[in-house]
Structures are given as C-alpha cells and as structure tokens.
Amino acid sequence: MDHLSRRKLLSLGAALGLAGVANPVPAWASTGAAAGTAATTGPEWIWDDLADPLMARMLTGGHVPAINTAWASWVDNNDPLPSGLPAEFSAYLGRVNRLPSWADPAKLARAADFNRRRDTYLFMLYGLGSGIMSTVIPREAKSVYWSAGGADMQDRAAKTFTFGYDLSELKAFEPTGQFVVTANKTRVVHAAVRHLLPQSPHWRAVADETIPISAADILVTFHSLGTFVYRKLLDWRIPFPAADQEAFLHSWQVAIHLLGVPDEHIPQTWAEAERQAARVLTPILTPSTEGIALAEELLGLTAQVDLGVTRGFLNEFVRYVLSDEVGDWLGLRRDYAAAALVRTAWPAFILFREGLSPIMPGTFYMFDQFVRALAMLFLNKGGSGKTTPITIPTGNRAG
Ligand code: HEM
Structure with missing residues (x-):
C-alpha cells in the first residue's frame, strides 16, 4: 500500500464500487472452501x-x-482434437478440455x-x-x-x-x-x-x-x-x-x-x-510506464473506429467508469464539456433505454451509436472482421 494513502484508497474503491478495504485480514483469506488454508497455500503460490x-x-x-x-483449425467445443500435436500435449488437452463436473x-x-x-x-x-x-x-x-x-x-x-x-x-x-x-x-x-x-x-x-x-x-x-x-x-x-x-x-x-x-x-x-x-x-492499482503505454494503445485502437464520439469523450468516459484518479495516472487529457455530458446524460440514457424513464435525452442517439459501435468492435474481433487465432508465443518482446 505504498502508493496509495488510506483515504485515496477508500475514494478509489468507492469510485470503482469495490470499497470496504483496509482491514487487517490477510489478502487471500477466504470465507469460502479455502478458508483456513490461505495463509500457507494461498493462490499467490499456485x-x-x-x-x-x-x-x-x-x-x-x-x-x-x-x-x-x-x-488453428481447432475452434468449436465439439471439434475433435487436431492431429499433428505432440502426444503428451494431446494427452494433456484430452484431460482438461471439458467442463467441470459442477458446471x-x-x-x-x-x-x-x-x-x-x-x-x-x-x-x-x-x-x-x-x-x-x-x-x-x-x-x-x-x-x-x-x-x-x-x-x-x-x-x-x-x-x-x-x-x-x-x-x-x-x-x-x-x-x-x-x-x-x-x-x-x-x-x-x-x-x-x-x-x-x-x-x-x-x-x-x-x-x-x-x-x-x-x-x-x-x-x-x-x-x-x-x-x-x-x-x-x-x-x-x-x-x-x-x-x-x-x-x-x-x-x-x-x-x-x-x-x-x-x-x-x-x-x-x-x-x-x-x-x-x-x-x-x-x-x-497503480500506474506504471508499461501500463501508461498500453492504455494509450488501447484507447488509440478504440479511437480508430468511428464511435461517433471524440477522443475527449472517450477519455472522459474512462474517467467516469474508473475514476479521475485512474484517468490522471494514465494522463488522459481532460475535456470538461464531455465530462459534464457523460456525467449527466449517461444515467439519463440508461434510464430511458431500460424503460425506467419516459424522457428521451437529446443525446440518446449519440450514446446509442457509441454503445453499438463498441459492441461491433467486439463482435468484429477488434475491427478486423475475422477470427484472430490465439497462438502460443515462442519468445518475448525484444525491447
Ligand atoms: C494471453 C485472457 C489473466 C497475462 C491471454 C490471452 C487471453 C487472455 C485470451 C490470449 C491472447 C493472446 O494470445 O495474446 C486472460 C483472462 C484472464 C487472464 C480471461 C483472467 C481472468 C492474466 C493475468 C496475466 C496475464 C493475471 C498477468 C499477470 C497474459 C500474457 C499473455 C496473455 C502476458 C500473452 C500475450 C502474448 O501473446 O505475448 N490472456 N488472461 N493474463 N495473458 Fe492473460
């Protein structure tokens, strides 16, 4: 907890909805099945x-x-395991490629x-x-x-x-x-x-x-x-x-x-x-050089797709869902007009969309386009429109 003061932690937790922190319980103490064993065999050692x-x-x-x-051709849950795999790799997949009994x-x-x-x-x-x-x-x-x-x-x-x-x-x-x-x-x-x-x-x-x-x-x-x-x-x-x-x-x-x-x-x-x-x-939660660079790349990716909103709006939306603290850590440039819009119009948009309020906000179509475009970004698998295969890396980033 060196980066965050207790007060900041509480405000960040409240913003994320993940508050109620800072009691002396060991981090991984569990009230579930693992209670009592967490101190010695906690998941940080697994x-x-x-x-x-x-x-x-x-x-x-x-x-x-x-x-x-x-x-590459092994995609659907009921696809047979592909041929051409090393025997022990196939045996491993054969063992784990199923739903747990409690599913x-x-x-x-x-x-x-x-x-x-x-x-x-x-x-x-x-x-x-x-x-x-x-x-x-x-x-x-x-x-x-x-x-x-x-x-x-x-x-x-x-x-x-x-x-x-x-x-x-x-x-x-x-x-x-x-x-x-x-x-x-x-x-x-x-x-x-x-x-x-x-x-x-x-x-x-x-x-x-x-x-x-x-x-x-x-x-x-x-x-x-x-x-x-x-x-x-x-x-x-x-x-x-x-x-x-x-x-x-x-x-x-x-x-x-x-x-x-x-x-x-x-x-x-x-x-x-x-x-x-x-x-x-x-x-x-805390910033790092690597994290700041990654956030810029990720927001750049979303900004490339026409979401019907500006980058300032995107920055402010991230601040809205994750807190200003996180926005400041990542150096997300402020756009106060967009901030005011997000904070007032987004709740109104949800109320109307969910049929909880009869008043359609003037910005309804802008938000509607925004959420639809983001969904499309997912459905198109990152905007490429094609399946992006998961491949096992054989090395690390060079530098
Ligand atoms: C790769 C999801 C937890 C680090 C991946 C991939 C997926 C994924 C789908 C494959 C994508 C790719 O090939 O790049 C998840 C999910 C997680 C989780 C759903 C937990 C619920 C973590 C954690 C870390 C991590 C905790 C690190 C602390 C990585 C790295 C790669 C990777 C380094 C490889 C990227 C590469 O190809 O070089 N993860 N992940 N993941 N994940 Fe995770």
Whole structure:
C-alpha cells in the first residue's frame, strides 16, 4: 500500500464500487472452501502444475510452431482434437478440455442469454472499464507489455476481445460454441508465458515476482472483469434479477476453472467476490510506464473506429467508469464539456433505454451509436472482421 494513502484508497474503491478495504485480514483469506488454508497455500503460490511443466518441455523441445499450426483449425467445443500435436500435449488437452463436473448447463444457458440481453453494456464495461483497468494492474501491465504480444497491442487486444466474445456468445459452453477451446488455448498461452517471461531481462528489471500469472493474479484479473462489471450494472440500476446475477457468476466460475485456478480458490458468491476484490484488486492499482503505454494503445485502437464520439469523450468516459484518479495516472487529457455530458446524460440514457424513464435525452442517439459501435468492435474481433487465432508465443518482446 505504498502508493496509495488510506483515504485515496477508500475514494478509489468507492469510485470503482469495490470499497470496504483496509482491514487487517490477510489478502487471500477466504470465507469460502479455502478458508483456513490461505495463509500457507494461498493462490499467490499456485501457478499451473499441469500445464507449466508441459509447456516448458514444448518450448525447449521446439514443438510450439507445430502446435500453433495444428490447432488453428481447432475452434468449436465439439471439434475433435487436431492431429499433428505432440502426444503428451494431446494427452494433456484430452484431460482438461471439458467442463467441470459442477458446471450447471441451465445456469450457463441463462448466462449466455443474459450476455445477449446485456451485451452493449457488457462490451462497453469490459472494453473501456476492465480493459483500461488492466493497465493499472502493475503485474498484468508489465507481463503483457514485455511478452511477445505486447509489441502488437492491437492484435493482442483483438485476441483478448476473442475471450470476452466467446464467453458472451449464446452457445459459448455448448458443443457448437467456442469458449472451452478458447479458455484452454489461453491456459496454455499463460503456461508458455510463465516459462518465457522470466528469461526477459526487461521484464525481470521491472517485475516484483519471479514467475508471472499466479492463480492469485488470475483472480485479480477476474475481479477487474466480472466483479467490476457486476458492481457497475448494479450501481447503474440496470435491471439485474438474482437468477441473472447467479448465472453470470457461474459462467465466470467455469471460466476461471478452465484457466487452471483450483476450485477451492474460486469465489462462491458475489459477496465473497466483492470482499476479495476490495482486498486484492483496489489496493494494488497503480500506474506504471508499461501500463501508461498500453492504455494509450488501447484507447488509440478504440479511437480508430468511428464511435461517433471524440477522443475527449472517450477519455472522459474512462474517467467516469474508473475514476479521475485512474484517468490522471494514465494522463488522459481532460475535456470538461464531455465530462459534464457523460456525467449527466449517461444515467439519463440508461434510464430511458431500460424503460425506467419516459424522457428521451437529446443525446440518446449519440450514446446509442457509441454503445453499438463498441459492441461491433467486439463482435468484429477488434475491427478486423475475422477470427484472430490465439497462438502460443515462442519468445518475448525484444525491447
Ligand atoms: C494471453 C485472457 C489473466 C497475462 C491471454 C490471452 C487471453 C487472455 C485470451 C490470449 C491472447 C493472446 O494470445 O495474446 C486472460 C483472462 C484472464 C487472464 C480471461 C483472467 C481472468 C492474466 C493475468 C496475466 C496475464 C493475471 C498477468 C499477470 C497474459 C500474457 C499473455 C496473455 C502476458 C500473452 C500475450 C502474448 O501473446 O505475448 N490472456 N488472461 N493474463 N495473458 Fe492473460
């Protein structure tokens, strides 16, 4: 907590809706299944026992280019495993490429339907909220910047959109959906990064850890995505019935499981998730050289697509969803006229759109175009219009 004073922390937490921090409970103490064991075997000491040693062998054995070629056509959940993979890699996929036994098809179907009904808000909150928040999560920003993908942020952003898109797809978890495959590919990419990044002198010079992407880090990122979006939907008074809330959480629980986080560390309720986020996400948010550069790239990507708004509006929207503090850290230039517009017209837009107010704000069409264009950016997978394949890196960013 060296960067943030307690007061600042509370105001940042309040702005993000992730407040209630600064009690002396150990960061990963859990009220869920893992309670009591967190102090010694907490998720900050867990990486991926299955995938990490395998990917170290695949990288040192020079097998990764062949895997990337072979799995390009492996897309749908019910696609057979591709041929041409090393036997032990195939065996690993055969073992993990399935939903956990506790996955509830009814909840997953409801989550998919919820994602469809709420896609405009979700895309916007994931894209401009979580996406930019990831740049002030220092470990994530430094890993992403110094990994191979960091050199081409637009391509990387498109791939990250793929994750959000596949998770939001109507049939995401069904046999014809793609989410199980996307999550498994991502898990393997993370395992490769754990082997590669420690070899980067640039990453080692700025990192406060020796191996990146622990289970704790993945949970932090989940909070910046799922927990953050959950809180914003409630704060914005968007109708969010209990069954939708439960289904949305369930889809994230399955996603985190597929990314390799042990089940005992996955929050069981939104209340537990929010308590954890207040302890492990809000206090660690801080700017870094890498994060500032990444935020500029990400906002540049969104600014390239015609969202019907100016860059000043985009900056102010980010400030609105993430707080002025985060906006200042990232050096987002102020546009006070746009700020006033966002703060008054956005709530009015939601009320009207949700049928909670009969008064259509004069700016309705501008906002409508904005949310639709952002959704299209996701649906087009970063504006390219084509699927962006997830590939395993074989090296790091050069410098
Ligand atoms: C790659 C999603 C957590 C760092 C990826 C990719 C996806 C993804 C879809 C593949 C895209 C690509 O090939 O670039 C997620 C999700 C997470 C999560 C949904 C948690 C819920 C994290 C965390 C870190 C991290 C906690 C670091 C602290 C990286 C890096 C890459 C990557 C460095 C590789 C980029 C490259 O190709 O060089 N992640 N991630 N991720 N992720 Fe994650």
